[in-house]
Amino acid sequence: MTIPAETPGAAGPEVGAPAWGERLVVILAVVVSGLAFLAAVSPWATEPPGYSLDGFNVAVWGEGARAAVDDPVASRLGGRRLTGDRYADHPPLTVWATAVATGVGGDRPLVVRSPALVAGLLSLAVLALILRDLELDVIAVVGGVVLSATSGMFLAYGAMLDTPMVSLPVGLAAVRVGLRARQGRPPRPGVAVAVGVLAGLAGWQAALTVGLVVFAVVRRARRAAAALASGLIAGLAATAGWIAWVLGDLGPLWRQAAVRAGSGGGEAPWIATQPPYLRDLYGWGLLAAVVIGVLLAGFRPRRPGGASGERYVVAVLLVTIAGYAVLFRNGAAVHDYWTYWGVALVGVATAVLIDRAASVVRDQPRDVAIATRAGIGMVVVGAAVASWAQPSVAEQRIRDGLDLRAAVAHLPVADSPEAEVVAVYPTRERVPWVEYAVRGRAVSVWSREGxxxxxxxxxVLVILSGEPSPALRDRADVVTERFAVLPAGDLVEHLGG
Known part of the structure; x- marks a missing residue:
């Protein structure tokens, strides 16, 4: 896909507050949106990892951070867990940032999640800067930030500790470096190099984004492109070195990439998972607005003589999101948050749409312009409040998974990380959300024979598939809505083994 060239736009809209007033309005929108985000995620961001995808990822990265704090060298800077497991399928910035945070602030739930929380807030701020650089109407900038921050995806997964979340502000920073370079006002080379290095250390999506940005700007801003590319190469080299140090070589990484590149049983299962994921985490109404905004950015310049970089920004984000999902479609099939970077596209596309709507009355009498902008604002606020107040299915799963805490409170804490102090039944999967809680190993058991x-x-921590029977309640040490804890011998007797 060719990313189209554009020229800088003309001056901003005439209707509205002075420049300093507009900046204040945008800052206020970012702050309020950030506070709304923190309020939404606070029920689980302040709790230990629960039984959900969110809890799984927080536990995995949290275990690595514990190991890095305990012994940086023996743990290979967080790649080798205290339990003896190794995990280095992704660039290391997430585990390094978590290790620094917990080393300074302590091993507490909110501190463990702090890299994701900070990244979420930074993403909103960088998104606002990009929209300002695009010279969109101030109401469009505010609307884009608000709709991005209150999308179901951002509210459900913005606090999850994983590379898509931690790397998003870095990827957006790279997009902004390229945008300003295309507009003839590139940042200093050192800034571009730093962004490239961070992208290589932060996540595969960020690395892909930098590659696209370099491709988009190389002909008109070679110095900026070279700075970004050199930084990315250095960051990826450091990531490759770390992965080889942890795993012994890069072979396991390629094998995991091959697994993620599979479709999960043919193309249809992968494709079939996407509509329900998108409907739940974005909603058809918001997605329709995004599609319209993308089309407006691509085919209808904002002003005669050229747009202000909208097509470039939309193209980079769209190719990153779609390309990552298609390339690693197994991951997209089994993880509903695989399109998390769509929150940035939501912000840009809806801002473009709002800007076009506001431009219709830009030359109309002031009272007409004010009434129209007020109407737009009411629609944005209404959509944001509705999304914020109605949890997605994904968010509800995270909330429901918090009842794990009552169950693990009855489990022993291991004397050493290698000690097996609990079993989990029935499952064949790893259970880091349990191992994180007991600070030891958990045995996954699938069958009665096991x-x-x-x-x-x-x-044994039993994952219940329905209402527990009175007999199980009598035997169990504790029973919650989805879990029970009882000795293995008692469970075998209960099951008739």
């Missing part, structure tokens, strides 16, 4: 092989006194 339960019979366990020490009779070993506590």
């Amino acid at each position: 339960l019979a092989e366990l020490p009779p006194s070993l506590p």
Whole structure:
């Protein structure tokens, strides 16, 4: 896909507050949106990892951070867990940032999540800067930020500790470097190099974004492109070195990439998962607005003589999101947050749409312009409040998973990270959300025969598939809505083994 060239736009809109007033309005919008985000995620951001995708990822990266703080060298800077497991499928910035945060602020839930929380707030700020650089109407800038911050995806997963979340502000910073370079006002080379390095250390999506930005600006801003590219190469080299240090070589990374590049049983299952994910985390109304905004940015310049970089920004984000989902379609099939970077596209596309709507009355009498802008503002606020107040299915799963805390409170804490102090039944998967809580190893058990092989006194965390029976309630040490804890021997007897 060719990313189209554009020229800088003309001066901003005539109707509205002075420049300093507009900046204040935008800052206020970012602050209020950030506070709304923090308020929405506070029920689980302040709690230990729960039984959900969110809890799984927080536990995985949190375990790495614990190991890095305990022994940076032996843990290979967080790649080797205290339990002996290794995890280096992604660039290391997330585990490094978490290790620094917990080393300074302590191993507390909010501190563990702080890299994701800070990244979410920074993403809103950088998004606002990009929209300002595009010279959109101030109401469009505010609307784009607000709709991005209150999208179901951002509210459900913006606080999740994982590379898409931590790397998003870095990717947006790269987009802004390219935008300003295309507008003839590139940042200093050192800034571009730093952004490239961080992208290579932060996440594969950020690295892909920098590559697209370099391609888009190389002909008109070679110095900026060279600075970004050199930084990216250095960052990726450091990432590759770290992965090889942790895993011994890069072979496991390529094998994991091959798994993620699979479609999960043919193309249809992968494709079939996307509509329900998108409907839940964005909503058809917001997606329709995004599609219209993308089309307006691509085919209808904002002003005669050229737009202000909208097509470039939209193209880079669109190719990054779609390209990452198609390239690693197994990941997109099993993770509903795989299109998390869509929150940035929501902000840009809806801002373009709002800008076009506001421009219709730009030359009309002042009272007409004010009434129209007020109407636009009411629509944006209404959509934002509705999204914020109605949790997505993904968010509800995170909330429901918090009842794990009551169950793990009855589990023993390991004397050493290698000790097996609990079993989890029935599952074949890794259970980092349990291992993180007990600070030791958890045995995954799938069958009754496997339960019979366990020490009779070993506590078993049972994942319930329905209402627990009175007999199970009598035997269990604790029963919650979805979990029960009881000794392995008692569970075997209960199941008739």
